[in-house]
Structure formats: structure tokens, C-alpha cells
Amino acid sequence: MNTARHGMPDLSGAKWRSSSYSGGNNECLELAHGIPVFAPVRDSKNPSGPVIPFGRAAWGTFVAHLG
Secondary structure, three states: OOEOHHHOEOOOOOEEEEOHHHOOOOOOEEEEEOOOOEEEEEEOOOOOOOOEEEEHHHHHHHHHOOO
């Protein structure tokens, strides 16, 4: 995987997934899987928009506190 400026990996070939709880209405966050250091998140309504690169530990903590 290529790494762009600031250590953010090239996400052009990333596999994005949304939550199974979203109901397929395309109004949720998507997470790119298989990125070793980051948990890249984007808005499913704007797939070409900005990506927020959460650290894996921070994303895990966030998800653990959701339910």
C-alpha cells in the first residue's frame, strides 16, 4: 500500500463498508477495512469527500462506547 503525504495511505483501492444497521439508505459513515494503522472514515453520502483517519486504538475505543 502506498503512503501519501503525512503518513495517510493511498485509499484509492480501499474497500469501504457501512454498518449493517444503516438499512442501506446510504446515510451513515463508511469505514475502510484492511488499513493497518488507521481506521479511515468517510460520509457515505459523499464518497469523494474528506476522509477522517482515526487511529485504530481511538476508533476501537469509540466503537466500544457506542453500545
